[in-house]
Amino acid sequence: MKVLPRSFYARPALEVAPDLLGTILCRRKGRAVTSGRIVEVEAYLGEADPASHAYRGLTNRNRAMFGPPGHAYVYFTYGSHHCMNVVTGSEGVAMAVLIRALEPVDGIPIMKRRRRRERVVDLASGPGKLTQALSIGAEDYGSDLTREPLWICQDGARPEVVRTLRIGISRGADLPYRFAVPGSPCLSRRIRR
DNA sequence: GTAGGGATACACT
């Protein structure tokens, strides 16, 4: 298992997004380690992308997206959920990839407790669910993803990848910037083609 | 299908 280096993230979001599929998002909280294989992501292209939080330029909320690549952009939405993005590109350019779903790998009993759900497919099959399962929140805003306590590594798996439309947004929803592993049971939605 | 929840951004005073 190799931790993804900063150079992995220092590329356009549309290149990083498909390459993140099959990698493993890892989280340490005290002695508790939880992790999951990334099976669904979406690319957001920054100030040129009407669906991006960076569309209207730099604000206090989206500041992390304008920072160096390989850090987490975490935000709170709909009154109860955190979502986690990976900052890509270069400093000053607000590109990011939203992590939308994981297949649980380590610490499954811990995730079941945090989620209050028994079925493994209910633990991290959505952007708000996976942050709850891995206990990711505001304290992880801007966190460096090349080291603990929140990091992404790679074990050589190269899953099949399909590209589809983005989900859950009104503006820019017709852009095919969602990438998913078609065979996974842990996707947030079925793949439409 | 729809209720729920709270932060954010921006238009106004």
Next chain:
DNA sequence: GTGTATCCCTACT
């Protein structure tokens, strides 16, 4: 400062 429309969603019916 207040008002309010919106939001990269989930859990339940």
